[in-house]
Amino acid sequence: MNQRISSIIQEFDAQGWHRTGTETDNRSARWLVDKGRSLGLDLELERFEFDRVVPRDCYLEINGRRIQGLPFFDGGFTSPDGISGRIGPIGSGSEIGLGEIVRGTNQASQDFRRSPGHLALVAVTLGGKPGLMATNAPAFRQPFGPPVLQVSSEEQDWLTGHAQGNSLVRLVAAAERVGAESFNVTGRVKGSSQTLPPVIVMTPRSGWWQCASERGRGLACWLEVVRHVVSSRPGRDVIFVATSAHELGLLGLDNFLGRRPGLAERAHVWLHFGADVGLESQVSFTDDELKSQTLTALEDAGASPVTHAPYGTTVGAESLVVAGLGGRVVALIGHSALFHLESDRWAQGFDTDSIGRFANAFANLALQLSKS
Structure with missing residues (x-):
């Protein structure tokens, strides 16, 4: 066996x-x-x-550096040009909000994108090991919320520093439904x-x-x-x-x-x-x-x-x-x-x-x- x-x-x-x-x-x-x-x-x-959902270009760009990511499959998407603005913590009112998704907090991952005042969100995914922990799409039939780009836990410290400094970023979460x-x-x-x-x-x-x-x-x-x-x-x-x-x-x-x-x-x-x-x-x-x-x-x-x-x-x-x-x-x-x-x-x-x-x-x- x-x-x-x-x-x-x-x-x-x-x-x-x-x-x-x-x-x-x-x-x-x-x-x-x-x-x-x-x-x-x-x-x-x-x-x-x-x-x-077929992801196309999906990344966060800061000072010429690009971090590859994966969008929520039951959320919004951006155009190929993406969304530019300042990044800050969730709830800060910045154009791009930065937050975390931790394994086992399914409801929290849904509530994450209901934070008002952001045009798009970056989700640092925290699984049991370093890497990008993809989130399931329970609202796949009825997508909602702004574009959310999931990124690897390995980028957490670097992104936190830029969020604290309200750096100018560009978020691209382009995808199409076929x-x-x-x-x-x-x-x-x-x-x-x-x-x-x-x-x-x-x-x-x-x-x-x-x-x-x-x-x-x-x-x-x-x-x-x-x-x-x-x-x-x-x-x-x-x-x-x-x-x-x-x-x-x-x-x-x-x-x-x-x-x-x-x-x-x-x-x-x-x-x-x-x-x-x-x-x-x-x-x-x-x-x-x-x-x-x-x-x-x-x-x-x-x-x-x-x-x-x-x-x-x-x-x-x-x-x-x-x-x-x-x-x-x-x-x-x-x-x-x-x-x-x-x-x-x-x-x-x-x-x-x-x-x-x-x-x-x-x-x-x-x-x-x-x-x-």
Whole structure:
């Protein structure tokens, strides 16, 4: 199993940036279909259309030096000439406001751009490691606010000095929206009873960069569950879905649910592999019965350590949506210092033993739930 997991993550990493609707994203969808079919599951592509954001020139220029950046995909953009003015701290009234975005402060990143009096904003992104930590676009369908240019944490001190001195700068966050398509990957293993509601196993498959840990771990686990379920005889249908557009307001999940009205609540249970499976893992459950079943499966597989989300909390963006619609959900996420950083790449240090234990736990749980 370790070799299988390593191979999946390495192949996924080598494909390139997995941004939704790109050539890499769509090629990766077909790759995943082939992987599932090799295991005996007839996976299919479910296409959806949207307007993809294509960044052009995106930088901050001060005294002849340019810092490359990435715009918010659900915010405003500039013309190719950009916006010129003085830079100062958020709330200073300067034309360009400088602030910070810290990992785990999703609401703060949304409030960041509501600061009045600025024509554009610069966001120093502070992740677990140095670099540019890209921010998801929950308002992708309804963009709002001024242009926001995200830049690397490595520029924080230099930019703070210029903001304190109200230096003259030019911010360019040029981008355009173009028609595009992406795909969810989905398939079904038929159970012995067609009258029972299904178990659903889901994981996102898109992201900002290569996302070797963030997305690759979950996909490797998802395929291991496919392998186990296909070789067994589940009592009820088990539906598998790997969604695209995780980073763009969960467009893929919305499309999947939109094709299947009422499925969120009707399904027996949803099992969700979130980001960075096997690293400082956290699990959540929507009811006590699922908690007991999940903890037993994790213990039996030796999948530890794992912390429990606070009571009433659901982890994972997709799981939050499903739970909010009345679905029963078990969700698993992890924590990596490289989360949303371009440096999230395959490395020999990946603990494939740990990933495999979580895959086995959820495979056994899926089969148990399919027969209950």
